[in-house]
Amino acid sequence: MTWFSDPDAVARYAEGPVRLVPGFDSLQRMTTLLLRESVPPAGKVLVLGAGGGLELKRFADNEPGWRFVGVDPSAEMLKLAQATLGPLAERVELHEGYIDTAPDGPFDGATCLLTLHFIPAEERLRTLKEIWRRLLPGAPLVVAHHSFPQSPNEKARWLKRYAAYAVDSGVPASDAERAITAISAQLPVLAPEADEALLKAAGFEDVELFYAGFSFKGWVAYKPA
Known part of the structure; x- marks a missing residue:
């Protein structure tokens, strides 16, 4: 998306997840704890969609022995990640x-x-499947993203809830309305059962829902040991 290449928009990125993703700080905290169950003290973690560096900083702050590989398609977002990480x-x-x-x-x-x-x-x-191929046996994958029912009425209901949360967090109502129009038209969002099916089709097992925040869902899954 061109938004992630706009330097001014990227500079404001850190404000977005906190205002738009219910329980964003807790999502990062839970992700750290789920990784900690399986990743050894000197482990190496792959972070796909690492631009901005918010989760990388959280993980690195909490686990001083871990090392990371972060991947993101946006050069501007990776610059922000570098700045966010500082000495980390x-x-x-x-x-x-x-x-x-x-x-x-x-x-x-x-x-x-x-x-x-x-x-x-x-x-x-x-x-x-490519993430699965890069993991050690028994390693966890933690994912979270928009995931809600896709029938027209249910989709509209969940997007309205997303917009209501954004407005309650201080986002102007007009911006929230534009956001849900863009999500509806542009994002290939799947229903939760379809998301779980893809994880299983990719080879992961023990797929468990650990997070639900209005239109967002999160799962932990494992490569078979």
Whole structure:
């Protein structure tokens, strides 16, 4: 999306998730805890959609022995990630691109937060398979993104709730309305059962829902040991 290449918009990125994603701080905290269950103290974690650096900073702050590979298609967002990380950047290797740009690993865990809803279902499955291929046996993948029922009435209801949350967080109503129009028209959002099916089709097992915040859902899944 061109938004992620706009330097002015990127500079304001950190404001967005806090205002638009219910429980954003708790989502990052829970993701850290889920990774910690399986990733060893000196583990290596793949972060797909790492632009901005918010989750990378959270993970690195909380686990001083972990090292990271972050991948994002936006050069501007990666610059922001570098700035957000500050001295923590010495433990992070950043790559501009998509999953095919990521090193083969193997990795002890992976995350993909607020990213997969930009990717059409067919390419999303391939992306998940490529993440799976880069993980060690038993390693976790944590994902979270827009995921809600896709019948017209249910879709409209959940997008209105998303807009209501944004307005309650201080976003102008006109901006919130434009946002849900763009999401409805442009994002290839899937229903939760379809998201779970893709994770399983990619080879993951023990797929568990751990987060639900209005239009957003989050799962943890594992590569078979």
